[in-house]
Amino acid sequence: MPRRTATMLASTLILIALLCAGVLIRAPYSEMSPGPTVNTLGEHDGEPVLQISGHKTYPASGHLNMTTVRVTSADYRMNLVEAVYGWLAHDSKVVPHDTLYPDGKTEEQSTQENAEEFSQSQESAKVAALKALKLPVQSWVIVSTVVKGSPAEGRLHAGDVIKAVDGKAVKEPSDVAKLVTEHTPGQAVVFTIVPAKEQAAAEKERRTPTTTEKVSITTAASDDGGAKRAVVGISAGTDHTFPFTIDIKLADVGGPSAGLMFALGIYDKLTPGDLTGGKFVAGTGTIDDAGEVGPIGGIEMKTVGARDKGAQYFLTPADNCAAAAKDVPGGLTLVKVKTIDDALGALEDIRSGDTDALPKCTTG
Structure with a gap:
């Protein structure tokens, strides 16, 4: 066999072997790509996203679009060829698998966590929007979760309103842990609560709850590896009572990153005129009850997805600005926001068309 032919044959066989290896060898990576973008002022699956x-x-x-990121599942393992393609592609991003699913988190666990964060983001969006409009919102400290096998199991329940601990009024969720840890393990702590059923009935009837109970719980020692402290096995959170009904109808979406855009959509629906002036504005960002906007993941994918749908402006959490500004899709203006008031401004x-005044994102 001629040397040239032998060399070409050997090269071909090596190439085939490399391709086969690339397909068969699994890489510890996952892929992120632009997901759906939905106008909070419009409809989704035939019904309004915001129903008031x-x-x-x-x-x-106009548009106030929330944006999403599509990710590969926890069980999916891409091969080397897919990983290389993802690294080279402009509209996708390859990241270590543990970035999306840390500590061996399963698909079911991730879905549940995202659903809980999405639900909380909706509540905070309502609170932030109504506070910006100077409309009344009542807030309560509640039992969010009860740890199985803990001293609180069977004594406290998710949704119970915590009015006081040892007779001291509770105003913030952090107050609960602070007051419990004033004890030493083995001591009793007394919770004054409104039972969840009574609170739900009062909210439905738009009245102040009339029933409170005192629940004494013997504390246990923490077992999280740190200094031993008194615990009862609950996490505290915040619930709210709104002066009217706001429903957000959007299925198959998870995580907290739509909070800002939901808040702006609610604000727009409750005020005359158009916040956008008919422009196509998209964005992202968590939001808390005080209207503070927080960072999110996958910002580069969200800007690509928004621009592909026609967005002209993208409201960007300040902490994401530097990363987003490194690769801005053509025709899209990134606007830096830290609060809902920044976004409204x-x-x-x-x-008004005064776009020179916009606080734009930079790489610095």
């Missing part, structure tokens, strides 16, 4: 009853609403045009500039 019990208060006057106003028609709103930016929308005013967009609406």
Whole structure:
């Protein structure tokens, strides 16, 4: 066999072997890509995303789109060829598998966690929007979860309102842990609560709860590896009572990152005129009850997805600005926001056409 032919044959066989290896060898990576983007002012699957009853609403045009990221499942293991393709592609991002699913988290656990965060983001979006509008919102400290096998199991229940601990009024969730840890393990702590059923009935009837109970629980020692402290086995959170009904209808979405855009959509629906001036604005960001906007993951994928759908402006959490500004899709302006008030101010500039005044994202 001629040397040239032998060399070509050997090279071909090596290439085939490398391709086979690339397909068969699994890499410890996952892929992120742009997910669906939904207009919070519009409809999804045939019904309005935001449904408000019990208060006057106003028609709103333009777009205030929340954005999402699509990720490969926890069980999926990409091969080397897919990993290399993902690294080279502009509209996807390959990241270590543990970035998306840390500590061996399963698909079911991730889905449940995302659903809980999404639900909480909706509540915080409502609170932030109503506070920005100076509308009344009542807040309560509640039992969020009860640890199985803990001293609180069977004594406290998710949804119970915590009014006081050892007779000391509770105003913030952090107050609960602070007051419990004033004890030493083995001592009793007394919770004054409104049972979850009584609270739910009172909210439905729009009245103040009339029933409270005192529950004494013997504390146990913490077992998280740190200094031993008194615990009862609950986590505290916040619930709210709104002056009218706000429903957010959006299925198959998880995580907390739509909070800002939900808040802006609610604000727009409750005020005359259009926040966007008819422009296509998209964005992302968590939001808390005080209206503070927090960072999210997958910002580069969200800007690509938004621009592909026609977005002109993208409201970007300040902490994500530097990463987002490194690769901005053509025709998209990244606007830096830290609070809902920042976002409302930016929308005013967009609406008026004074875009030079916008606080834009930079790589610095």
